[in-house]
Amino acid sequence: MKIKVILVEDTPSLRKRFTELLSFYDDIELIDSYASGEAAINGIKLLPQSRIPDVILMDIELPKMNGIETTALVKENYPEIEIMMLTVFEDETKIFQAIQSGASGYMLKDESGDAIIDAIRELQNGGAPMSQSVARKVLSFLHPNQLPKAKIHEPEDFNLSERELELLTGIVQGDSYTTLAKKLFISPHTVKTHFKNIYKKLHVHSKATAVRVAIDRKLV
Amino acid sequence: MKIKVILVEDTPSLRKRFTELLSFYDDIELIDSYASGEAAINGIKLLPQSRIPDVILMDIELPKMNGIETTALVKENYPEIEIMMLTVFEDETKIFQAIQSGASGYMLKDESGDAIIDAIRELQNGGAPMSQSVARKVLSFLHPNQLPKAKIHEPEDFNLSERELELLTGIVQGDSYTTLAKKLFISPHTVKTHFKNIYKKLHVHSKATAVRVAIDRKLV
DNA sequence: CTCAATTTACCCCAAATGTGGTATTGCCCT
DNA sequence: AGGGCAATACCACATTTGGGGTAAATTGAG
Known part of the structure; x- marks a missing residue:
């Protein structure tokens, strides 16, 4: 049985890259791809039971409804679908929110194709694939005494210097x-x-x- | 530069297994192995700076001072040493405590030798290698909807009254x-x-x- | 009923925190 | 050149906190 995958990604070039990547492996089947969270939600509703995906690859940075909100909505209606977040950022807040919304995987987009494919299989298999740096940050959430100190701030328009x-x-x-x-x-x-x-x-x-x-x- | 590893494991047969395993890979060097937490603490103290390990493979179920306590002690004095817990159990409390004590890896002993070796490399490389089921449990700690599950379980010592x-x-x-x-x-x-x-x-x-x-x- | 867990309460003492000050330096801006 | 502000540093003192104990009454499960 092939792993049924849906892709939600707004950047055309990346959508192309992932579409091609997935087509190389015959244990994986790309059911559909969408360019927005809304489209994905609506699209999945229309699928027959047999085409409900096992895994969704979800870009975090989507226009309007972002990947985190979309994930929460999908999980609400289809809790059995495994969701893997894809992003270029390893922002702690995003990671935390993604997990809270129900994602079980979190891979950076610059991972190799192989790593992404392995992650899909691992996810389907009950694991929680994460890019190395992401895994560290996840642990840090549970480790109050030595949280990562990185944190780069952008515009500081606040009272605080x-x-x-x-x-x-x-x-x-x-x-x-x-x-x-x-x-x-x-x-x-x-x-x-x-x-x-x-x-x-x-x-x-x-x-x-x-x-x-x-x-x-x-x-x- | 080889990855310097120390093994803390009380079961002779397992100590033998891991010792042999590590000897096969020439990017990894087993510095020493100890059968108890106390011995490890004392042994590491005596090592010259150049022999301080990069990674410690730590059995959780040690007699007297267990792997979690030992980890906390080691990290107190050598925060830069990466610690990977090895255990046969995927007990949520143990996982949680291990992370809190400072471990950054958590592998089940029934993983393949390759998986253990890869995990050592990943740990050294800044990652947080975890067996699939463990990774899922770690996420569950951060997942509000699944937290109640912890309550159903045994005397989870992090359950507040x-x-x-x-x-x-x-x-x-x-x-x-x-x-x-x-x-x-x-x-x-x-x-x-x-x-x-x-x-x-x-x-x-x-x-x-x-x-x-x-x-x-x-x-x- | 009995045992374990929970909730309550106190002692002691060291360490950390909160608040009131004053003051110097360097920087940007006009 | 001078005003404003951020960052630095110190003093003094009261309060709060954290951690080490011990121990009672109450509750709940078996």
Whole structure:
């Protein structure tokens, strides 16, 4: 029995690449491909029972309804379909949301064709294929004490300065004032000063609430 | 440069199996093997800098000090060593604790030799190799809809009691121990006791991290 | 009924945090 | 040249927190 696959990808060149890739393997059958989440949702509805896919390759960065929302919708109606996210980004938030929405695989688009094919098979087989760096980040979600520190910010139009955000990120990741001071090569006094200012700007009075606000407002 | 590996495994037959396995690959060098956590801790201390391993293969089921405790100790002193757990069980609690203790790989012992070797390479390379079923379970920790499943299971030591969840909700909302005590009509001492227990279950050591974990894992 | 888990409560003490200050340096902007 | 602001650093002091104990009453399952 071939693994029935559906592709959701808006970039024509990538759609072509994956279509060709899948056609090479005779244990895999590409049922259909769609350029948007809406099209996929509607398209799958029209399929006869025998054509319901086993696996969906889902681009995260889709126009309008993105891959994460689409995944949530698909899983709602077809919980047995396995979904593999495809993306160029290894953004922690996206990874986390993708998993929450019901995806069981998360591969970066720059993986080799072989890796993608293997991942499809593994997914079908009950596994959870992830690109190496993604797997590490997933573990880090469960590992409060040493979360990855990467995090590159874009436009900082907020009240908080760059530095303040850096400090805030630190405490969200569980650092104490002193460890934060060591990490940033500044005095613990300075860290305290920064937090006094951060607290004023966020209108909070404790680390715990600062963490809460930071996460809620997606500051970090 | 060969990948320097240390093996911690108490079963002689398995120690033999892995020792032989590793000897077949010339990009991997078995530095030493130990039959207990204590021996490993002491042995590693005596190694010259140049012989500090890159990877430790750690049996979970060790006598006295188990693999999880040993891992935590090793990572405390050598955070750069990558640790791969080896076990016959795919017990959710063990998986969770292993990750918390600092392991980045988790392979079942019945994997093929090739799979183990690939996993060592992947670990060294920044990945997080996991047996298929383990990877699925890891995702399930992050999947809110499947979390209740953990509750059905055995004494999962990360399952907070009703009351504990109530307390946790309090601090996520910014309460201090004392205000929480007033709200719940209990003594501040009791609040402290609860948090000591909550921290143990969540494997955290501060309000800030507790808040982070609570939100991430959708406990509140 | 009995045992285990939960919830309650207290002691002690070290460490971390929150708040009030003041002050210097360097930078951008006008 | 001067004003504003971000980043740095320090002092002092009260409060909160974290971690080590111990131990009671209550509840629930078997």
